[in-house]
Amino acid sequence: MSKSENKRPLISLLNPKSPVTEAYRSIRTNIDFSSLDNKVQVIMSTSATPGEGKSTTISNLAVVYAQSDKKVVLIDADLRKPTMHHTFKLSNRHGLSSLLTRQVDLANAVQDTAVSNLSVITSGPIPPNPSEMVASGRMSALIEELRDQFDIVLIDTPPMLAVTDAQIIATKSDGVVLVLDSGRVKKDMALKVQEQLNQVNAKILGVVLNNVKKKNGSGYYYYEYS
Ligand SMILES: Nc1ncnc2c1ncn2[C@@H]1O[C@H](COP(=O)(O)OP(=O)(O)O)[C@@H](O)[C@H]1O
Ligand SMILES: [Mg+2]
Structure with missing residues (x-):
């Protein structure tokens, strides 16, 4: 392994x-509150950069959403x-890349996990043209299909x-959770990310600041973005 x-x-x-799990639940609650007026489903x-905690954040959010009886x-x-x-100990033989190239259908790409109510579409084999793939009309159609099912x-x-x-992908989503490693990402980088998201009218739902030196030592902070 x-x-x-x-x-x-x-x-x-x-x-x-x-306390960390509690923090993920509070992110969920914040997102739910921020979506009172506009539906936030996707x-x-x-x-900004690799290794800041994107995957950790979204997978834990997935668990706490599933635990609140959301599909x-x-x-x-x-x-x-x-x-x-x-993370979810699944096969990656088929996944998003296989779906987008029509090698597999949706029912065979959505995998159940050990967490009830939580399904995962893994990446599938790494393609040579990821940007083109996620920009495709097929990707938009897939997200719309998933909106109906989940x-x-x-x-x-x-x-x-x-x-x-x-x-x-931000153009196809209802909102963005931005994860920043406060020890690594400088202000100009954070501003650049903000600018790129603003360019496509993305709604930043909140910012997860990792690696924050705090007295209570959770190393982690979330604030609402406005
Ligand atoms: N809040 C956190 N506290 C401690 N470690 C974290 C936290 N978020 C992420 N990590 C760790 O940092 C590393 C990179 O996280 P990952 O989610 O894979 O980043 P990314 O997806 O942005 O590349 C992983 O080893 C992960 O366990
Ligand atoms: Mg990742």
């Missing part, structure tokens, strides 16, 4: 009473560094500053 295969524990599942996570599907649309098949559609994406994939 490779390092990445056993190093992705899901705290919301393993430790439902921990939510993506992104960040949830999580799509691994980071077709560059996919991780959801490791209460909440969550999407993991690549980092904003590296490639255009996340900006494209």
Whole structure:
């Protein structure tokens, strides 16, 4: 088993009473409150650079949404560094890339997980043209289909500053959770990400600041974005 295969524990599942899990639940609550006027059903996570915690955040959000009795599907649309098949211990033989190239149909790409109410579409084999794939009309149609079948559609994406994939997916999502590693991302980088999201009229639902030095030591902070 490779390092990445056993190093992705899901705290919301393993430790439902921990302060970190509570923090993920409060993100969910904040999103629910921010969607009183406009329906927020399709939510993506992104960040400025790799390794800031996008996948960790969206997978834990998926668990806490599923635990609130919502029917949830999580799509691994980071077709560059996919991780959801490791996190949820699923096969990645078929997934998003296979769906978009019509090698498999939706029913065979949506996999059940050990978490009830939570389904996952893994990345599928890494394609040579991820940006084109997520920009396709087929991707939009897929998201619309999932809107009908699930209460909440969550999407993991690549980092904003590296490639255009996340900006494209933002045009198909109702809102964005931005995950920033406060130790790593400088203000100008955060502003650049904000600008790119604004360009496509993305709604930033909130910012998860990882790696925050706080007295209570949770290393983690969320604030609403306005
Ligand atoms: N809030 C957090 N507290 C501690 N470690 C975290 C947190 N969020 C992410 N990590 C760790 O940081 C690493 C990168 O996270 P990951 O979610 O894979 O980043 P990304 O998807 O943005 O590349 C992982 O090892 C993950 O376990
Ligand atoms: Mg990731």
